[in-house]
Structures are given as C-alpha cells and as structure tokens.
Amino acid sequence: MLLEADIKAQLNQYLQLMEGDVLLKVSAGSDETSRDMLALVDELATMSSRIKVETTELERTPSFSVNRVGEDTGVIFAGIPLGHEFTSLVLALLQVSGRAPKVEQKVIDQIKNIKGDYRFESYISLSCHNCPDVVQALNLMSVLNPNISHTMIDGGAFKEEVESKEIMAVPTVLLNGEAFGSGRMTLEEILAKLGSGPDASEFADKDPYDVLIVGGGPAGASAAIYAARKGIRTGIVAERFGGQVMDTMGIENFISVKKTEGPKLVASLEEHVKDYNIDVMNLQRAARLEKKDFIEVELENGAVLKSKSVILATGARWRNVGVPGEAEFKNKGVAYCPHCDGPLFEGKDVAVIGGGNSGIEAAIDLAGIVKHVTVLEFMPELKADAVLQERLYSLPNVTVLKNVQTKEITGTDKVEGISYIDRETEEVGHVELQGVFVQIGLVPNTDWLGDTIERTKFGEIVTDKHGATNVPGVFAAGDCTNNPYKQIIISMGSGANASLGAFDYLIRN
Numbered sequence: 001m002l003l004e005a006d007i008k009a010q011l012n013q014y015l016q017l018m019e020g021d022v023l024l025k026v027s028a029g030s031d032e033t034s035r036d037m038l039a040l041v042d043e044l045a046t047m048s049s050r051i052k053v054e055t056t057e058l059e060r061t062p063s064f065s066v067n068r069v070g071e072d073t074g075v076i077f078a079g080i081p082l083g084h085e086f087t088s089l090v091l092a093l094l095q096v097s098g099r100a101p102k103v104e105q106k107v108i109d110q111i112k113n114i115k116g117d118y119r120f121e122s123y124i125s126l127s128c129h130n131c132p133d134v135v136q137a138l139n140l141m142s143v144l145n146p147n148i149s150h151t152m153i154d155g156g157a158f159k160e161e162v163e164s165k166e167i168m169a170v171p172t173v174l175l176n177g178e179a180f181g182s183g184r185m186t187l188e189e190i191l192a193k194l195g196s197g198p199d200a201s202e203f204a205d206k207d208p209y210d211v212l213i214v215g216g217g218p219a220g221a222s223a224a225i226y227a228a229r230k231g232i233r234t235g236i237v238a239e240r241f242g243g244q245v246m247d248t249m250g251i252e253n254f255i256s257v258k259k260t261e262g263p264k265l266v267a268s269l270e271e272h273v274k275d276y277n278i279d280v281m282n283l284q285r286a287a288r289l290e291k292k293d294f295i296e297v298e299l300e301n302g303a304v305l306k307s308k309s310v311i312l313a314t315g316a317r318w319r320n321v322g323v324p325g326e327a328e329f330k331n332k333g334v335a336y337c338p339h340c341d342g343p344l345f346e347g348k349d350v351a352v353i354g355g356g357n358s359g360i361e362a363a364i365d366l367a368g369i370v371k372h373v374t375v376l377e378f379m380p381e382l383k384a385d386a387v388l389q390e391r392l393y394s395l396p397n398v399t400v401l402k403n404v405q406t407k408e409i410t411g412t413d414k415v416e417g418i419s420y421i422d423r424e425t426e427e428v429g430h431v432e433l434q435g436v437f438v439q440i441g442l443v444p445n446t447d448w449l450g451d452t453i454e455r456t457k458f459g460e461i462v463t464d465k466h467g468a469t470n471v472p473g474v475f476a477a478g479d480c481t482n483n484p485y486k487q488i489i490i491s492m493g494s495g496a497n498a499s500l501g502a503f504d505y506l507i508r509n
C-alpha cells in the first residue's frame with residue numbers, strides 16, 4: 001500500500017466529489033518506480049468506481065494520463081505525483097471528472113479561447129513547494145482546452161532526461177520543446193505570458209482612486225483592507241500578488257497562527273482583500289510615479305492610473321552577488337531557492353554564498369541532499385545565529401570559507417566552479433562544483449521611483465511615523481521602506497499604519 005491511512009481517508013472524501021468517470025491510461029515497465037506507480041493507480045481504482053485503468057504506451061515510462069472516457073485530455077503525470085504534487089493529482093481527477101474548477105468564469109473563457117497547439121512539459125521535484133501551482137494551472141488548461149496538453153515530469157524519476165536537457169531549477173516549463181518559464185507561475189501569469197492578458201485599454205477608463213496601493217504583498221494587502229474599510233475608492237496594482245510570501249515555505253511567527261505555508265497565507269490574504277470593494281490589478285508593474293493634480297502611476301503597459309493618495313508597498317527581492325557568471329548561469333546551476341532546487345543537486349557539490357541566517361539554513365538543508373557544501377562568507381565571521389552555526393559545524397560534508405570575496409562563477413554551458421579571493425592573503429582560490437546558491441539578503445524594489453521619492457543609500461524609501469514620504473500624499477510601507485525589520489507581521493502593521501496615514505491626509509486635504 002503506497003498511501004498512508006490518513007491520506008487515504010482524505011482522498012476518499014475527495015474522490016466522492018467526482019462527477020463522471022475517469023480513465024487512467026498507464027505506461028509502466030518493470031522498474032521500481034513503475035511498480036509504485038501501478039500500486040498507486042490500482043489503489044485509486046479500488047477507492048472509486050468512477051476510476052478505470054487501462055495499460056498503454058506513452059512517451060515516457062513510467063507515466064499515466066488522466067482522461068475522460070473516450071477523450072484524452074492531455075494531462076499526463078510522468079513519475080509518481082505524491083509529495084507536494086499529491087494535490088495536483090487529486091485536482092486533476094476531480095476536474096477531468098467534470099467538477100468545476102475554482103477559478104473565475106472570465107479566466108475559464110480565456111483558456112477556452114486560446115487557439116493553436118500548446119504542448120507543455122513541466123519539470124518538477126516532489127519537494128518543491130513552488131511547483132504544484134504551475135502543474136495545476138497547466139493541467140487545468142489541458143482539461144479545458146483540447147489544443148493544450150501538459151506532462152508533469154518528476155526530475156527524481158527522470159534523472160537522465162533532466163541531465164540531458166540541463167534542467168537545474170524547478171519548476172522549469174517547456175512549451176513545444178522550447179523554454180517557456182521557470183519558477184512559480186500562477187494561472188494568470190501563464191495566460192499573460194501566452195499573450196492573453198489585459199492590455200492598456202482595459203485601464204483607460206478607470207476613475208481616479210482615493211488610495212492606490214502599489215504592491216500586493218502583506219503590506220499592500222493590509223493597506224488596501226484598511227483603506228477599503230473606510231469606504232473610499234481603493235485599488236491595488238501588483239506585479240505578483242502575495243510578494244515574497246509566495247516563495248516562503250514554513251511560517252511560524254505570524255502571530256496567532258502556529259504554523260502555515262506561504263502560498264496558504266497568500267490565499268487567505270487574497271480572499272480577505274476580495275471580500276472588499278478593492279480594484280485588484282494583478283500582474284501589472286508600475287514603471288513611473290509623478291505628482292500632478294492627482295498622483296499618477298504609469299504602468300509598464302502604458303496605462304496611467306490616477307489617485308489622490310498612493311501607498312508604495314513594493315517590497316524587496318533577492319540580492320544578486322553581481323559577479324561574472326551569476327546572470328549567465330541563472331537556472332543553469334545558479335539558484336536562489338534551496339528548498340525548490342536543492343533536490344536537483346543530489347549527490348553533487350554546491351556552494352552557498354552568504355553566512356547569515358538564510359545562508360546557513362540553506363547550507364544545513366543542502367548538506368542533507370548534496371555531496372558537499374562550501375559556504376563563502378565575506379566577513380571574518382559568520383553572522384548566523386549561534387544555534388545554526390553549531391548545527392552547521394557538526395555536519396561532516398560542509399566547508400566554511402570566511403573572509404572571502406566571490407570573484408566569479410565559472411563554467412561553459414552550466415556552473416562548473418566558483419573562484420574567490422581570500423581577503424587577508426589576496427590569494428585566489430577555486431572550487432569545482434555544480435551549483436551555487438546565492439543567499440546574501442534583499443534589495444528594495446524601488447529603482448522605478450528614480451529621484452521622485454526620497455530614498456536611503458540602500459534604496460529604501462524614507463518614511464515618517466505616519467508612513468508618509470517626502471511627497472505629500474505618497475505613503476510607503478513594508479520591506480521597501482527604511483523600517484529596520486523586515487517581517488510579514490511588521491509589513492502588515494506598517495501597511496495599516498500607512499493606510500490610516502493616507503486617510504488622515506485625504507480628510508485634511
């Protein structure tokens with residue numbers, strides 16, 4: 001039996017929601033993964049009379065497709081969709097059986113209207129928390145549109161294929177055999193990438209807002225809810241709703257919630273925001289801000305939004321080391337998310353740049369998967385908490401290089417090594433390895449503001465205790481400001497604070 005009792009009980013409940021028959025077509029060999037896959041498929045069939053199984057030969061073995069009776073949907077799982085992909089399997093079964101997906105009708109219509117042939121392949125790992133969103137979005141598109149197919153490929157079960165295609169980050173998505181994208185992508189993002197997103201004309205007739213929030217992370221969401229509760233016209237423009245929380249695995253310090261996961265918290269944030277009359281403009285990037293009669297925010301698509309007040313909540317992103325090789329080998333050995341991409345470096349040698357908490361946590365995590373980890377720290381001492389350092393030094397397959405400056409990430413098509421300078425002796429050192437994880441903190445997303453708003457030398461927006469910037473009517477909150485501590489709960493508090501500050505400003509002006 002492949003499924004544990006509690007999972008089986010849960011699954012049983014879900015399978016009762018199936019609305020029609022589903023045919024699983026299975027391509028299996030005599031290897032161990034094939035045997036496990038057959039065991040899973042048979043177990044599913046014994047649990048629901050709606051699930052039928054037949055053997056076939058598919059492009060990859062082991063794999064199975066999930067179909068309506070008499071009609072292939074194009075949804076294929078290569079490998080065994082357990083781990084983080086178990087939900088993807090359950091959703092595929094339900095949706096293929098005819099159960100309506102939980103997405104807006106407008107999005108369903110958008111998918112159904114896509115013309116042309118789209119053959120998607122997504123490479124994932126079962127421990128990747130960013131992968132299921134992509135798998136589920138592409139599966140749904142396949143279920144809804146006969147011209148679209150999607151194969152999820154577990155890199156762990158198809159190691160040779162992953163090696164030969166030089167896939168070094170998950171999820172990596174190919175469309176008709178060509179690179180399409182990597183990293184977490186929502187359904188809306190994928191549709192926008194296919195060219196079926198909104199253009200500037202959709203924003204042309206928007207009335208001015210009372211409060212326009214730029215950024216849809218915890219700070220922006222909180223600011224929007226506080227504004228909307230005052231009954232004033234509120235909008236949010238966000239490049240990617242959820243912000244950094246979307247990339248966060250476990251959260252244990254969001255007070256009143258003992259433990260949660262980033263995407264789960266983002267889903268609740270979105271639900272809370274959508275409970276109010278807030279105009280959410282997701283997947284839109286602000287490119288320019290100017291104060292005229294109104295404050296104007298120009299989007300990258302050319303549309304100009306007007307508002308009486310603006311709250312900047314654009315957060316922060318991973319800091320790059322900025323050495324030769326980093327940009328060239330991004331997703332070809334240079335990675336930023338150890339949780340996601342760690343499994344692809346199983347048995348290999350990797351480096352972690354950065355000896356702060358995130359760097360050392362990454363090194364400890366990776367040491368359990370890879371052959372050897374080299375930590376490079378610029379300062380003479382590691383900055384991580386003592387407990388983490390203790391744990392790190394107890395591991396047999398970790399080397400720590402302190403007081404070194406990364407010089408170059410080397411390689412031809414992919415990462416092959418890292419060179420560094422010993423800051424005391426000025427000697428150059430080199431380590432041959434296959435992966436480099438960059439963990440050296442964050443930079444605020446404020447470049448687009450130029451000189452319009454006062455910022456510190458680190459680019460952080462300077463605010464007063466009301467969240468106000470130097471430009472009247474423009475407020476800021478969260479990780480993009482000079483607030484010293486960057487945390488979810490702090491961002492939410494500062495979003496609320498800035499929103500109340502903006503409301504106060506509106507009343508007085």
Ligand SMILES: Cc1cc2nc3c(=O)[nH]c(=O)nc-3n(C[C@H](O)[C@H](O)[C@H](O)COP(=O)(O)OP(=O)(O)OC[C@H]3O[C@@H](n4cnc5c(N)ncnc54)[C@H](O)[C@@H]3O)c2cc1C
Nearest residue numbers: 215216217218219239240243244286315316478479487488
């Ligand atoms: C891996 C990781 C783990 C973490 N773990 C924890 C934890 O356990 N607990 C905790 O409290 N904190 C944690 N943090 C920190 C926490 O996620 C941040 O402090 C918090 O998300 C900041 O919220 P924010 O709204 O200010 O910014 P962000 O979350 O960065 O959101 C910024 C928003 O602005 C948008 N945006 C950016 N530029 C533009 C633009 N030009 N136009 C339009 N929109 C734009 C983004 O798309 C996004 O929607 C973690 C961070 C990371 C990266």
